[in-house]
Amino acid sequence: MGTRSAAVLVSGTANTAKLFVAAFAFTAAYVGFSAYDTASSAPRDERTVTLSAREMPMTAPLASSQSPAAPGSVTVAETRSEAGCAKTFTARGVVVNPDPDGTALYTWRLARLSPRGHAWRDYLVDHAGFAGRQESVDWSPRITGNPGWYRVELSVRGAGTVKSKRFQVTC
Numbered sequence: 001m002g003t004r005s006a007a008v009l010v011s012g013t014a015n016t017a018k019l020f021v022a023a024f025a026f027t028a029a030y031v032g033f034s035a036y037d038t039a040s041s042a043p044r045d046e047r048t049v050t051l052s053a054r055e056m057p058m059t060a061p062l063a064s065s066q067s068p069a070a071p072g073s074v075t076v077a078e079t080r081s082e083a084g085c086a087k088t089f090t091a092r093g094v095v096v097n098p099d100p101d102g103t104a105l106y107t108w109r110l111a112r113l114s115p116r117g118h119a120w121r122d123y124l125v126d127h128a129g130f131a132g133r134q135e136s137v138d139w140s141p142r143i144t145g146n147p148g149w150y151r152v153e154l155s156v157r158g159a160g161t162v163k164s165k166r167f168q169v170t171c
Contacts, residue, residue: 071096071134074154074164079140085171086144091152091164096134098158105129105157108139113149113166120151147171 071094080088097104110124124141143150147169155161 072162074152074162076152076164076167084145085147085169086142087169088140088142089152089167090138090140091154092136092138093154093162094134095130095137095154095156096159097130097132098156100133103129103131104135106137107155107157108141109153109155110141110143111151111153112146113151115148123150143169145171 074091074093076089076091078087079090082088091108095104095106106128108124108126108128109122111120112123113119114121123143123146126139126141128137130137137154139152141152149166149168151166152164153161154163
């Protein structure tokens with residue numbers, strides 16, 4: 001039994017040595033090829049780019065469809081229509097802070113008219129805030145695969161809620 005165990009041990013050691021030599025040869029070939037590839041690659045041309053900017057005065061006032069003229073109104077416009085039934089809208093409003101020394105917190109709601117119950121149900125909600133006296137705010141909700149009647153509501157904590165006119169999304 002002693003010679004049989006020794007033969008298996010010698011044969012196992014030989015196989016391990018062969019695997020070690022093969023792995024070492026493969027690693028050396030890979031490193032050599034990588035070094036050759038890096039050395040033979042041509043350097044890329046360098047180009048310097050100079051950027052400049054200048055201030056341009058606004059020559060025309062914003063249209064009322066882009067920003068409401070006074071607090072108490074919300075406008076909605078479709079800004080992007082994608083394949084299928086995916087549409088992005090932009091809602092804009094003006095928020096007057098009820099506490100000018102504090103933070104104005106406001107909530108956007110996209111409400112959908114329920115076809116069965118004929119009630120407005122929340123579809124999307126977003127919260128935001130700012131510090132200051134007054135701020136023009138906007139929100140871009142995205143509606144995908146859900147045609148129907150919608151409206152946007154802008155609620156300001158301590159001041160009330162303003163609702164847009166309803167609009168229809170079709171596919």
